[in-house]
Structure formats: structure tokens, C-alpha cells
Amino acid sequence: MTEEDSSAKMSEDVERYLKLNPPCSSSSSSSAVAFANKSGTFKSSSPPCPEHVLENVLESVLQFLTSRCDRNAVSLVCKSWYRVEAQTRFEVFIGNCYSLSPARLTHRFKGLRSIVLKGKPRFADFNLMPPNWGAQFAPWVVATAKAYPWLEKVHLKRMFVTDDDLALLADSFPGFKELTLVCCEGFGTSGIAVVANKCRQLKVLDLVESEVTDDEVDWISCFPEGESPLESLSFDCVESPINFNALEGLVVRSPFLKKLRTNRFVSLEELHRLMVRAPQLTSLGTGSFSPDNAPQGEQLPDYAAAFLACKSIVCLSGFREFRPEYLLAISPVCANLTSLNFSYANISPHMLNPIIRNCHNIRVFWALDSIRDEGLQAVAATCKELRELRIFPFDPREDSEGPVSGVGLQAISEGCRKLESILYFCQRMTNEAVTAMSENCPQLTVFRLCIMGRHRPDHVTGKPMDDGFGAIVKNCKKLTRLAVSGLLTDEAFSYIGEYGKLIRTLSVAFAGNSDKALRYVLEGCPKLQKLEIRDSPFGDAGLRSGMHRYCNMRFVWLSSCVLSLGGCRDVAQALPNVVVEVFGSDGDDDDDTVTGDYVETLYLYRSLDGPRKDAPKFVTIL
Amino acid sequence: MNLKETELCLGLPGGAESVESPAKSGVGNKRGFSETVDLKLNLQSNKQGPVDLNVNGSPKEKTFLKDPSKPPAKAQVVGWPPVRNYRKNVMANQKSGEAEEAMSSGGGTVAFVKVSMDGAPYLRKVDLKMYKSYKDLSDALAKMFSSFTMGSYGAQGMIDFMNESKVMDLLNSSEYVPSYEDKDGDWMLVGDVPWPMFVESCKRLRIMKGSEAIGLGTFSFLFVSLSGSFFFPIMFLLLFHPIGFQLQERWRSSRTDHEQIKKQGQYALIFFFLVLL
Numbered sequence: 001m002t003e004e005d006s007s008a009k010m011s012e013d014v015e016r017y018l019k020l021n022p023p024c025s026s027s028s029s030s031s032a033v034a035f036a037n038k039s040g041t042f043k044s045s046s047p048p049c050p051e052h053v054l055e056n057v058l059e060s061v062l063q064f065l066t067s068r069c070d071r072n073a074v075s076l077v078c079k080s081w082y083r084v085e086a087q088t089r090f091e092v093f094i095g096n097c098y099s100l101s102p103a104r105l106t107h108r109f110k111g112l113r114s115i116v117l118k119g120k121p122r123f124a125d126f127n128l129m130p131p132n133w134g135a136q137f138a139p140w141v142v143a144t145a146k147a148y149p150w151l152e153k154v155h156l157k158r159m160f161v162t163d164d165d166l167a168l169l170a171d172s173f174p175g176f177k178e179l180t181l182v183c184c185e186g187f188g189t190s191g192i193a194v195v196a197n198k199c200r201q202l203k204v205l206d207l208v209e210s211e212v213t214d215d216e217v218d219w220i221s222c223f224p225e226g227e228s229p230l231e232s233l234s235f236d237c238v239e240s241p242i243n244f245n246a247l248e249g250l251v252v253r254s255p256f257l258k259k260l261r262t263n264r265f266v267s268l269e270e271l272h273r274l275m276v277r278a279p280q281l282t283s284l285g286t287g288s289f290s291p292d293n294a295p296q297g298e299q300l301p302d303y304a305a306a307f308l309a310c311k312s313i314v315c316l317s318g319f320r321e322f323r324p325e326y327l328l329a330i331s332p333v334c335a336n337l338t339s340l341n342f343s344y345a346n347i348s349p350h351m352l353n354p355i356i357r358n359c360h361n362i363r364v365f366w367a368l369d370s371i372r373d374e375g376l377q378a379v380a381a382t383c384k385e386l387r388e389l390r391i392f393p394f395d396p397r398e399d400s401e402g403p404v405s406g407v408g409l410q411a412i413s414e415g416c417r418k419l420e421s422i423l424y425f426c427q428r429m430t431n432e433a434v435t436a437m438s439e440n441c442p443q444l445t446v447f448r449l450c451i452m453g454r455h456r457p458d459h460v461t462g463k464p465m466d467d468g469f470g471a472i473v474k475n476c477k478k479l480t481r482l483a484v485s486g487l488l489t490d491e492a493f494s495y496i497g498e499y500g501k502l503i504r505t506l507s508v509a510f511a512g513n514s515d516k517a518l519r520y521v522l523e524g525c526p527k528l529q530k531l532e533i534r535d536s537p538f539g540d541a542g543l544r545s546g547m548h549r550y551c552n553m554r555f556v557w558l559s560s561c562v563l564s565l566g567g568c569r570d571v572a573q574a575l576p577n578v579v580v581e582v583f584g585s586d587g588d589d590d591d592d593t594v595t596g597d598y599v600e601t602l603y604l605y606r607s608l609d610g611p612r613k614d615a616p617k618f619v620t621i622l
Numbered sequence: 623m624n625l626k627e628t629e630l631c632l633g634l635p636g637g638a639e640s641v642e643s644p645a646k647s648g649v650g651n652k653r654g655f656s657e658t659v660d661l662k663l664n665l666q667s668n669k670q671g672p673v674d675l676n677v678n679g680s681p682k683e684k685t686f687l688k689d690p691s692k693p694p695a696k697a698q699v700v701g702w703p704p705v706r707n708y709r710k711n712v713m714a715n716q717k718s719g720e721a722e723e724a725m726s727s728g729g730g731t732v733a734f735v736k737v738s739m740d741g742a743p744y745l746r747k748v749d750l751k752m753y754k755s756y757k758d759l760s761d762a763l764a765k766m767f768s769s770f771t772m773g774s775y776g777a778q779g780m781i782d783f784m785n786e787s788k789v790m791d792l793l794n795s796s797e798y799v800p801s802y803e804d805k806d807g808d809w810m811l812v813g814d815v816p817w818p819m820f821v822e823s824c825k826r827l828r829i830m831k832g833s834e835a836i837g838l839g840t841f842s843f844l845f846v847s848l849s850g851s852f853f854f855p856i857m858f859l860l861l862f863h864p865i866g867f868q869l870q871e872r873w874r875s876s877r878t879d880h881e882q883i884k885k886q887g888q889y890a891l892i893f894f895f896l897v898l899l
Contacts, residue, residue: 126701183706209708237708241746321716344712394713396705425703452703509702535699 055084062088087111094118095554097135097159098579101609102143114153114178115144121557121603122507123532124158125183128559128601130583132616137161137184139614145172153178153204160184163191163215170198178204188213189240197222203256206234214240221246230254234261236285236318241265251277261285264320267292268303275306283339284310286318289326303329317341317366324351334358342367343392349374356382366390369404369425376408380415388421388446398453402427406434413437421446428459429486434468438475447472448483454510454535457487464488470495473503480527483507493517497524508533518542522549532557540567543602547571550578555605563599565622571604572622579611580604580622735802739767739829750821756813763800763829802827 062085065071075085091114092105105112119135137159144151151173161184169176176199181187189212196205196219212235220242223230228250235242242265251257251274258281262271266287275281303326307313313333322345337359342352343366352367352375359365362383367375369391379386389412391404404426410433412419419441429451438444449469457464465486473479473496480502484492488511496503497520504527512518518538521528522545531553539562550556550571565582572580584600611621718734737746746766753759800812804823812820812827 123701125706126704127707128701183708209706211708320712343709344716346716392709393703393705396703396710396713398703425705450703454699454702509704534701 055080058084059088066091068093090114091153092116096605097140098612099554099605099607102140104609106143106147110147112144112148113151114155115140115151116155116157117159118157119159121530121532121555122158123534123557123559128534130616130618133583133619134612134614134616135159136614137165141165141168141172145169149173150175152176155180155182156184157182158184160186161191162186163188163194166191167194170195173199175201177201180204180206180208181210182206182208183210185211188215189217189219189238190215192235192238193217193219193222196220197224200224201229203229204232205230206232206259206261207237208234209237212238212240214238216240218243218246220250223250226253228254229256231256232259232283233257234259234285236261236263236287236320238263244270248273248277254278255280257281259283259315261317262287264288264318268323268326269301272301272303272306275310279309280312281310282312283315284313284318286316286322287320289319289322289345291323291326304332308332311336313337315339315341319345319347322347327351328354330355331358335360337362339364340366342371343390344368346370346394347375348372349378353378359383361385364388366392368392368394369402370394372403373405373408373411376404377411377415380411383416384418386412386416386419389416389419390423391425392423393425393452396425396452400427400452402452406430406432409433410436413440417441418443420444423448423450423483425450425452427452428456429465429468430460431458431463431465431468431471432460434465435471438468438471442476443478444472444476445478446481447476447479448481448507449485450483451486453486455487464492466492466495470499473499477502479503481505484511485509486511489513490517490520493520494524497521500525502527504528505530506532508536510535512536512538515539515542515545519545522546529554531555533559533561535560537562540564540570543567543571547574550575550604551606553606555603557601557603559601561599561602563602564597565599566597568599568602569622577606577608578604579607581615581619582622583619735824735826737763737766737827737829739798740831742767748827750824755817756820759812760800763827767829798829798831800827800829 058081062071062074065074068091071085071089075082086108087110089109090111092109092112093116094100094105095118097117097119117137117140119137120129120133123129124133135158137156145168149172152175154169154176155178159181161181166187169179179195179199179202187210192205192207192212196202223246230250231254233250233254242263244266247262247266248270251260257278260274260278260281260283262274262285264287266274268287268289268291270292271287271289275284307330310333314336316330316333316337316339319327319342324347327347331354334355335358338361340359340362341364346368347370349372352371356362356375356378360382363385365379365383365386365388367390371379371391376391379389391408393400394403395401404424406426406429409424409426409429412422413433413436417440419437420443422437422444423446426449429449434449437447451465458468465484466489469482469484469488469492473482479500482496482500482503482505484496484507490513493512493516496506500506500521501524503525506521506525506528508531515538517536518533519542521531522542528549529552532555534557538558543558543563544567546556568580568582571578581603582599582601583603615621734747734749737748748759748762748766750759753762801809802812802820802824803809803826805825809828814820815823
């Protein structure tokens with residue numbers, strides 16, 4: 001039977017059925033209904049339901065729907081749509097691993113191929129959370145190993161992953177293709193070795209800013225012999241030497257390799273050899289970028305030629321121990337570069353100038369503040385396509401010298417009008433410069449300014465930084481992420497509450513005067529999902545003002561504020577779907593986890609499955 | 623090849639042997655990165671890593687909350703500025719690397735040198751200031767390189783775990799010889815000079831096969847053992863010394879040409895005998 005015939009038959013049957021029965025609320029699983037059968041045979045024993053027709057159609061349509069927001073919306077229409085959506089969802093994103101249990105995931109979704117899991121909140125990166133807090137990958141890998149043997153992709157951020165977890169992953173998923181571990185810990189090179197060895201279809205192995213223990217295992221040699229399907233290999237965070245010959249051999253037999261990020265144990269000579277073997281690379285992490293031996297004179301490899309040969313390179317990073325005299329070797333690729341990461345290289349403006357002059361197409365630029373305001377001016381002059389800028393501090397202390405300031409920020413705002421995202425560490429700032437940026441860069445979606453001196457006012461006028469940040473929220477109408485710093489009063493927060501209607505993530509430190517500030521934000525920002533606050537004078541009243549919001553947020557973090565146990569308990573009791581965790585910054589306290597009434601850290605998040613069972617002793621769940 | 627040894631295992635290689643580390647982090651047997659970097663290097667008083675949180679009782683700055691408008695005392699606060707530990711560690715490591723190059727005299731707190739071993743697939747780095755004597759250094763090197771077979775590294779990179787004492791014997795015997803490059807770029811035998819002087823002048827270490835070490839100044843000692851007399855070595859050194867320098871220079875320029883050096887040494891020896899006679 002052709003498709004036309006079968007669909008015609010189906011519509012006849014639908015009409016006939018509808019005359020006899022009103023539309024039913026389908027409770028049986030759609031698979032049991034033969035009506036949806038493509039061959040068109042109609043079994044009179046199981047009455048057809050129009051919903052099941054729709055389900056079939058819906059299935060075909062939903063395949064094309066990939067955005068998770070859209071899928072979430074689809075799943076809320078009715079139970080039937082919920083079911084079909086669950087069957088056709090292949091990628092799931094879990095922003096907080098404790099918001100649901102693995103069992104719930106495997107119960108709802110039956111056909112997952114890709115999982116993105118995020119664990120600890122961001123402030124854990126700054127030692128504000130004691131170790132062993134949680135976010136273990138183990139229960140997830142156990143559950144998914146049983147439920148989704150066809151799983152292809154796992155992407156984890158801030159999770160605790162052990163070597164055993166990696167071994168189980170490698171054993172359980174024969175078709176496994178992509179493993180990305182960002183800011184993870186708990187595993188070592190032995191776990192990586194197992195993944196490399198057993199996942200024969202591995203295309204992506206990306207270790208990004210993770211802590212990888214050196215188990216002294218030569219994991220590079222563990223990739224199987226023969227042609228490799230590898231497309232991306234990033235190990236720049238692995239702080240242990242690697243077997244270079246094995247790496248070279250691997251690169252030679254990986255014709256699809258596009259992204260290679262080596263660690264600092266790969267010298268310039270070795271990098272040269274790799275580049276010669278893989279001219280098809282598009283993204284290169286250059287390792288140490290310094291030669292192994294003192295230059296011999298005559299037989300220096302021609303590094304510039306190697307870069308010239310790699311015509312496709314658009315993304316460069318690394319430069320972990322770079323030598324300035326070799327920096328110009330990257331010149332041949334500068335014109336094509338869209339992304340340049342110098343953020344581990346102590347580059348002066350003088351060194352930056354000849355490079356950046358040619359980088360007309362750069363969209364993403366990360367650097368240290370060693371490039372100074374002059375360097376930023378050079379960037380502003382050339383990089384008209386810049387979308388994302390990150391300036392990190394070379395000397396991350398409060399009272400260090402400040403080589404970048406409002407001058408650089410203003411220059412960037414004037415030169416790079418298409419800027420969308422900025423992270424800027426500095427020692428001092430002016431309201432004028434921040435306001436200028438708000439006016440010149442209307443496309444900003446991410447504005448993160450870190451004035452490293454706590455409570456520092458505008459260094460020219462002496463006033464708080466309220467006006468600057470106020471201008472940002474007012475003028476940047478697309479702003480979704482904001483991080484504030486410097487001397488800020490409640491007024492700044494009133495601006496945020498009034499104008500920050502699209503803000504999803506807000507980071508606050510050492511700011512505000514009273515609970516009013518917190519109230520402004522919680523009452524004013526309807527899209528707020530992630531709120532992280534430290535060392536600010538916010539108390540129980542402020543916390544209470546957000547009760548209506550917490551069920552719709554991913555998490556709220558308040559540390560070193562003025563919260564009391566009673567206030568936190570009130571929230572916990574009022575909101576049963578929200579888990580309220582309270583702990584101190586030391587992991588030591590076994591008995592007196594909360595000394596007296598003072599709450600050191602409050603971390604609350606919504607959860608479908610109640611409080612977690614794996615909380616360590618120092619965490620109290622209210 | 624022993625199948626057991628080719629089996630991938632998840633524990634640390636060598637079974638019970640564990641590289642000595644300043645403190646064990648509480649997280650399984652994972653060694654925090656901060657432990658592999660000399661803790662003295664930490665230029666900020668903000669210590670990172672799980673170990674340090676327990677050790678460092680950083681002031682929690684509770685007093686300031688009462689009066690937030692006044693900037694508090696400039697004590698270092700945990701986690702501020704908000705730079706990730708990973709990045710902080712990398713920068714600290716780099717700064718120590720720069721310190722190592724900038725400081726020529728032993729005023730620095732660290733003395734990292736690269737160590738390569740003939741036949742091993744990759745280099746290691748050691749901080750000479752961590753050791754007090756040649757014996758300490760030798761033990762550490764033995765531990766470091768005990769995971770490599772001497773000379774044969776299988777195609778699959780399977781590691782043959784060697785007995786530590788065997789390695790030390792080898793290092794101490796004439797089969798493997800530790801040599802170092804000094805400030806002037808000359809390659810010398812380890813053990814020639816007093817330890818503090820060695821720490822200051824050593825720029826990198828190489829553990830080479832004994833056969834390649836001939837001509838480094840070993841030759842004089844071999845001759846000593848052959849002749850078995852005390853007078854000859856003194857005379858020999860006096861005469862050999864300038865030639866020794868010449869040899870070393872030649873060795874530097876054509877590093878692999880050990881045969882040539884051997885011949886040069888032989889000619890020098892003949893000359894010496896003639897002079898004596």
C-alpha cells in the first residue's frame with residue numbers, strides 16, 4: 001500500500017470512529033495501537049484514537065525540533081504530546097544534577113543519545129564550597145548504562161567523575177562518540193586511557209579546565225591502532241607529560257581531526273611536527289609554544305611555514321610558556337583567525353601589536369591584562385568583528401598593579417560595536433567608561449565586570465558604581481547575564497530590578513546595603529534563573545521576598561551574608577519542592593555543622609525528587 | 623610480553639608504590655594539582671586545593687558585615703578575586719618558571735630542571751631545591767623513571783613496572799649515567815662537584831647510556847682505575863684538563879659524535895704517555 005492509500009484509509013476510519021465515540025483521553029501507550037501502523041491495517045479489536053494519529057504525525061514533526069525550550073513547551077500541551085515528545089527527545093540538558101534523580105530521567109525518556117549534566121554551582125570554583133560536596137557522576141552512569149546502551153554523547157560540567165565511572169562508561173556504550181569534561185575532577189589519566197582504548201568510535205575527547213590526576217599512564221598510546229575517527233582531542237589541562245611519538249602516530253592516523261589542543265608538555269618543535277602531519281586542523285592549542293632545547297642555529301624548523309601550511313586554522317590557544325621571539329610565527333594565520341586565546345601568556349602591548357594588527361576577523365579574544373590599555377586600544381582599532389572579550393588578571397590579587405582600566409574598556413566599546421559578551425578584570429573603573437560601553441554596545445548579552453578591589457568606588461569621582469551598572473541594564477536591552485563589583489549601594493539593585501527584565505544569571509559580591517537590594521532583584525527580574533551572592537549584607541527578610549520565585553529558578557547561592565537558620569528553615573518549610581542546603585566553608589565540622597544560628601552558606605534549588613541521599617555530613621538539608 | 627603487565631588497570635602503576643606527596647587530599651587517591659607544585663610557590667596567600675582549605679584558616683571577614691560601607695582590612699579573602707583555581711595554578715607555575723630563568727644565583731626558592739632519560743618517551747621536571755644530596759636526587763629519579771623499561775618501550779605503550787632497587791642499581795652502575803648541563807652549556811657527570819654548587823649550576827639533567835658518557839670526563843676516571851696509581855691521575859688531570867675542555871666543546875657542537883671524542887681522548891692519552899716518558 002502506498003502512503004496516500006494508507007492515509008486516506010486512516011482518515012476514513014477516523015471519521016467513522018468519531019461518529020461513534022467522542023475523542024478519548026488516551027491512556028494506553030501509542031505503540032499498542034495498530035492504527036498508527038504505517039502499513040494501514042486496521043484492527044477492529046483496538047479502537048483507533050485520533051490522538052494516536054496525531055501522535056504519529058507529531059513524531060514526524062518533532063524530529064525537527066531540537067531547541068529544548070521548544071520541546072519543553074511541546075511537552076506541556078497535553079499528556080499525549082508529552083508522551084510523544086519524550087519518545088522523540090534525543091538530547092537532554094540537566095542544569096542541576098540534583099534537580100531530579102537518574103531514575104526519573106530514564107523513566108521519562110526512552111531514547112536518549114546525548115546527555116548534558118551540570119553539577120556544582122559556579123562559586124565552587126573559588127573554594128567557597130568544601131570538597132566532597134557531591135555532584136557525583138556515578139549514579140548517572142549506572143542508570144544510563146542500563147537504560148540507553150546506544151548513548152553517544154556525554155557532556156559534564158563541574159561534576160565529580162571517577163576512573164571507575166569512566167570505565168563503566170567505556171564498557172557500557174559501544175557506540176560512544178563524544179566525551180566532554182569541563183571543570184570536572186576525581187579522575188586521572190588511567191580513566192582517560194580506558195575511554196581512549198575501549199570507545200572505538202570516539203570522535204570527541206575534550207578535557208577542559210579539569211583536574212586530571214597523573215596516574216603515570218601513557219593514555220595516548222591506548223588509542224586503538226588503525227584509522228581513528230577522532231575529530232577533536234583537547235588535553236591542555238592535563239598536567240602530566242605525554243608520549244609524543246604516540247601522539248604523533250595518532251594524529252597521522254586521524255584524517256578527520258579538526259581540533260587539537262595539546263598541553264604544555266608539548267614543545268614548539270613537537271608542535272611543528274604535529275602541524276606538518278595535520279594541515280587540516282581548524283583549531284589548535286599550541287602547548288607550551290617554547291622550544292625544548294636552546295636554539296642550535298642552523299637547523300631551526302620553519303614555524304611560520306608550518307602555520308602557513310595550516311590554512312584552515314581559525315582558532316588558536318595555548319601559549320602556556322611562550323617565548324616572545326617565536327610569537328610572530330603565527331602571523332600567516334592571523335587574517336583567518338576567528339578566535340584567539342592568549343589568556344595564559346604574559347604578552348605585552350609591544351608583543352601584541354604586530355599580531356593583532358592583522359586579526360581583522362577575530363570574534364573571540366581572551367587575554368591577560370598584561371596587554372594593558374594600549375593593547376586594548378590596538379584591539380579596538382582592528383577587531384571590528386569582536387563579539388566576545390575576556391581580560392584576565394595576570395596577578396589576581398586585590399592590590400596589585402592595574403594595567404587595564406576604564407580607558408581600555410572605553411576604547412573597546414568605541415571600536416568593537418558588535419560586542420556581545422565581556423568579562424573584564426581590573427583594579428579600578430569609572431562610571432563614565434561603563435556607561436560609554438552601555439551606549440556603544442547595544443548588543444551586549446553578557447556583562448561581567450570584576451573590580452578586584454572590594455568596595456572600590458569610581459576612582460575619578462569617588463561615587464559608587466551604581467550609575468555605571470544602571471546604565472548597562474538600562475541600555476543593553478538584550479542583557480541576560482550580569483556580574484557586578486565595586487562599591488554598590490541598594491540603588492544599583494533597584495536599577496537591576498527595574499530594567500533587567502531578561503537577566504537570567506546574576507553574580508553579586510561585596511555589594512549592597514540592605515535587604516532592599518535583594519528584594520529589588522527578586523521582585524523585579526522575572527527571568528532570573530541563577531542567583532549567586534557572596535559577602536553582602538542580605539538577611540532573612542531579603543530571602544523571604546523571593547519565595548514566589550524559587551520554584552522557577554535553577555538555584556540561589558548566598559554565602560557569608562546575614563542569614564539565620566530560622567529564616568532558611570522558613571523557606572524550606574514553605575516550599576516543599578525546593579531543597580535548602582546549609583553548610584559552612586570548612587568541610588571539617590561533623591557535629592556542629594551550623595554553629596549557632598549563623599548560616600555561612602545557603603544553597604537552594606528546586607528538585608522533583610526531594611532532598612538528595614548522598615549529602616555529606618557537613619551539609620544540613622532543612 | 624607478560625599479559626598481566628599489558629592489562630590496563632585503574633590504580634597507580636607499581637601497585638603499592640606511591641610517589642611521595644606532601645599531603646594526601648581527602649578525595650580518594652587523587653592527588654590535587656597543588657601538591658605536584660611546590661607549595662612554597664604559592665605567591666598569593668589564597669591557597670587553593672582541598673588540602674589547603676583545611677590547613678589555611680583564612681579569616682572569614684565576619685566583622686565587616688556590620689559596617690559594609692567601610693572597606694575592610696586588606697586581608698586576603700577566600701575565593702577573591704574570582705579566578706578559577708586552574709588558572710591560578712597555571713599562572714603560579716609560569717611565574718615560578720620565570721623565576722627559575724631570571725635568577726641565576728641560588729637566591730631563588732626553586733630550581734626546576736628538565737630530566738630526560740635515554741629511551742623514555744617523555745621528559746620530567748624536578749626541583750633540585752627539594753633535595754639535600756645526590757642520594758636524595760638519585761632516589762627521586764629512580765622513582766620517577768621506574769615506570770619505564772630500559773630502552774624498550776612497547777608499541778602499545780604498555781608499561782613494564784620495574785623494581786625500584788634495580789633502577790637504582792642501574793643508575794649507580796656504569797650502565798646508566800646521570801649527566802647534567804651546566805651554566806656554560808657543558809655536559810658534566812653528576813657527582814663531580816659539591817651538592818650546593820651542583821644545584822646552582824645545573825640547568826638540565828640527562829640520564830644517558832654509559833657507552834655514550836665516555837669522553838665527558840669519565841675517561842680520566844677510567845684511566846685512573848686502569849693505571850691503579852695515585853700519581854698518574856694528578857699528572858693526567860693537569861695535562862688532560864685543557865684537552866678536556868676542548869673535547870667538551872667539540873662534544874657540544876657535534877653531540878652524537880662520541881666516536882670522534884673517543885679517538886681524541888685516545889690521542890691525548892698517547893701524547894701524555896710520551897710526555898711522561
